[in-house]
Amino acid sequence: MASDPIQALLGSFREEIGRGVSTRGEFERLKGRFLGREKGLVPELFARLKTLPPGERGAFGARANAAKTEIEEAVRRLGAELERREAASRDRAAAVDVTLPGRRPRRGGLHPITVVRRRIEDIFLRMGYSIADGPELENDFHNFEALNFPPEHPARDAQDTLLVDRPAASPLLLRTHTSPVQIREMRKHGAPLRLIVPGRVYRKDEVDATHSPVFHQVEGLVVDHGISMADLKGTIAAFLEALFGKGTKTRFIPTFFPFVEPGVDVSMTCIFCRGDGCPKCKGSGWIEIMGAGMVHPRVLQGVAIDPEEYTGFAFGLGIDRVALLKYGFPDLRLLFEGDERFLAQFAGEA
Numbered sequence: 001m002a003s004d005p006i007q008a009l010l011g012s013f014r015e016e017i018g019r020g021v022s023t024r025g026e027f028e029r030l031k032g033r034f035l036g037r038e039k040g041l042v043p044e045l046f047a048r049l050k051t052l053p054p055g056e057r058g059a060f061g062a063r064a065n066a067a068k069t070e071i072e073e074a075v076r077r078l079g080a081e082l083e084r085r086e087a088a089s090r091d092r093a094a095a096v097d098v099t100l101p102g103r104r105p106r107r108g109g110l111h112p113i114t115v116v117r118r119r120i121e122d123i124f125l126r127m128g129y130s131i132a133d134g135p136e137l138e139n140d141f142h143n144f145e146a147l148n149f150p151p152e153h154p155a156r157d158a159q160d161t162l163l164v165d166r167p168a169a170s171p172l173l174l175r176t177h178t179s180p181v182q183i184r185e186m187r188k189h190g191a192p193l194r195l196i197v198p199g200r201v202y203r204k205d206e207v208d209a210t211h212s213p214v215f216h217q218v219e220g221l222v223v224d225h226g227i228s229m230a231d232l233k234g235t236i237a238a239f240l241e242a243l244f245g246k247g248t249k250t251r252f253i254p255t256f257f258p259f260v261e262p263g264v265d266v267s268m269t270c271i272f273c274r275g276d277g278c279p280k281c282k283g284s285g286w287i288e289i290m291g292a293g294m295v296h297p298r299v300l301q302g303v304a305i306d307p308e309e310y311t312g313f314a315f316g317l318g319i320d321r322v323a324l325l326k327y328g329f330p331d332l333r334l335l336f337e338g339d340e341r342f343l344a345q346f347a348g349e350a
């Protein structure tokens, strides 16, 4: 099942391992993220046990234990391998002329977009969501049609969407949002479903302080029996508090997106003035942070999920925008220029 938290955790762990762990810092971060006593994802999994009905605890506990063993075993192997490499490099170091002046090794660090993306992923993994991925090169069906965009919708225009030249009848395009992955996941797994989709998206935009033709989104989708607007509100409130700190309030304002009904713009307490009113929030005390809504019945029908039986909510926000807000820098371009003096400030973040 797509929303199985144990599978989600193992998937995320295997992906991290697959990316390679070559330094002590990377190793410690990995270990802390999964096994850390305070905030590790594995202890968190066991904390969920208590919230399950007694009949489900046995099976869940057994599978959680197997996952824990796999992760501990892999971490132990990685640690041993790292120690062997460190010892080897100490031996090499002993053979060199120690009177030569030292060269300070250049340290890499995580890009702020990666830091924010992982933070968001962790919050939703703890809430039992899985992480889904999909192609960046899409067709009109997944990017627009299945999401209830009418044929004449302006977003479909080549003015806004980057089309990829292809002589055939259905041109490919660079996805304009991560929502096509929702369609792919619902077609593949049906309902119930609980997932987030982080990824790169593309729009035909000129580069300036707040626009870029490439940016990052994270999108969420929950489909199940009896999902209501109250579930959406509770989820968003918990998420924004976890991301921006206790006391962050949320406000929904009705709006229109083709794939939800009703749709809402979500605002949160201005992080600069904590709601008192300042130039950044134009004195209102609120800033817009994301879009959301109840999945349109037509979208569910289109992927063969019965809207009489299931309902769902979806939400989406810009990772780059969160990074801008969280770190308080003024210009989106800083994220894409690769200036080491800028990026070095985030080297210590995990």
Ligand SMILES: [Zn+2]
Residues within 6 Å of the ligand: 270, 271, 272, 273, 274, 275, 276, 277, 278, 279, 280, 281, 282, 283, 285, 286
């Ligand atoms: Zn403000």
